[in-house]
Amino acid sequence: MTRVARLRRSLVELFPERHLYVRSGGQMKAFMLSTSKQMAAASVVAGAALWMGVCTAAMLVNLLSASSADREIAHIKAQSERYVADRQARLDSAIAQLNAASGSGENVAHTVEKRHAALALLLTDMRGAPGAAEALTPSINRALTTQATNPQRRVELVRISQEQLLDAADTFAKSRADRVRLAFRMAGLTPSAYLPRGGALGGPLIESKDPRALAAVLDVDEDFAQRVQRAATDVSEARALSDAALDMPFARPTANTSQSSGFGVRRDPFTRRPAFHSGLDFSGVVSTPIQATGPGIVAFTGIRSGYGKTIEIDHGRGLKTRYAHLQSIGVRPGQRVAVGQRLGGMGSTGRSTGTHLHYEVWVNGRAQNPIRFLRAGEYVLQAE
Incomplete structure (x- = not known):
């Protein structure tokens, strides 16, 4: 109780009661800013600053990863010359x-x-x-x-x-x-x-x-x-x-769809607070075909908490892909699938605000940024 009292006195000293007087049109109006109101305003400002800091850090990480790839390309080009x-x-x-x-x-x-x-x-x-x-x-x-x-x-x-x-x-x-x-x-x-x-x-x-x-x-x-x-x-x-x-998940999970959300920290559509997003979202219409991004064996089909109807494919060498929020599932566990094979249809099951595909890539039990695998697939095609 003593510590609580000290904390309360410290907050009162930090945010003492203030009175604001505004003179307009020959009239004087008084406003009282209590300690609780000042603390609420300070919390809003701190939350906004934290949100801006997280977003800025995420943007810097993406920029640094892209610039690193560009530097490596330039280095290889110089070596070749x-x-x-x-x-x-x-x-x-x-x-x-x-x-x-x-x-x-x-x-x-x-x-x-x-x-x-x-x-x-x-x-x-x-x-x-x-x-x-x-x-x-x-x-x-x-x-x-x-x-x-x-x-x-x-x-x-x-x-x-x-x-x-x-x-x-x-x-x-x-x-x-x-x-x-x-x-x-x-x-x-x-x-x-x-x-x-x-x-x-x-x-x-x-x-x-x-x-x-x-x-x-x-x-x-x-x-x-x-x-x-x-x-x-x-x-x-x-x-x-x-x-x-050819065994890597380098292909796109859907055709003729746009990416609606990226990998990393974003504002959660339900809580409106910063949250980590472990994959890519692709928007489309209901039952848009979902395709395997690489050959492998179906490891799981069914309902996962928050993901709704989900398919998981094991590609070997510690690589796994996940396809979530599906409307329909067209494969079964243990089935071997080829790259580009139809797995199911796009939907909005689970913790979802609209029809889309949530796509994840895991390497040795850790979620990776799927956009890196998509870009790698484009480079492989250029090499071919």
Whole structure:
């Protein structure tokens, strides 16, 4: 009771009773501001300040995450430009050495043949990679349209074309691998965790970790073998990550719908107070098709408190997605679903103010921002 009395005296001292006199039109009006009224006004001001602070912090977090991705893209682009410049310098040096060399035509032809064999293996390993044909066709066409009549000059031009083709293949492989790796990082995932166990990648050119051993097998110079191996490694890693991306929930849960609410702190539509929103909301009409964002197994269907009719899909590797407030459910627990498969219809069941889909992505038991996975899906499509 003593502490309560002290607290009451402190509040009275902090907010003493005040009288406000207003003179208007020759009349004097008096207003009394009691301690309780002043405390109520101070509470309103403090609540508004807290709300503004929370909203500002949420905006800053989103801006910082977006700027971080932009910086990483710029960094990768700068690395790629430096890499291309280095390859061009190597090509110019090789051309100068070739022009200054006085070796026999037979030795040059033998070297060209061995390099052709190495390039054939590399192009075989790159066959089927999306965008490879478009990236390499110009260099291949230049090699096939040699117009020189002198046999030695033609061999020299073929050797130069080989350098250009290897540069094009190396640049394509590195840019594709970097883009797919960046897509995983944008989703908050570690790319190396989704490569084959032990880092084992396929391809005959990357079985040997030592470039000198590969150079001996291919019977080419070590620098050429190292560049071939690097390009083959990047292509194989990009292919492995692209295959892993097919199992990720990177697709959109609905088509032709707009996002109505984001991930993070927002004003609760029922309590009107700040509350954490653990997913994305997509608005639409009743029974709008809801689609699986990735392949997996249906882990739960039914009613969840606050979520209404809910579907949960286990995608493996600690990944799970949740689709809530549904009007109808068209799958059953234990059923395997494919990406884009219809799961149910949009509704407004549970703690909902209108027809919409509440979509969540969980990684190892923690809710993640689904917008990062949607952006990663867009990057994967660009890489393809």
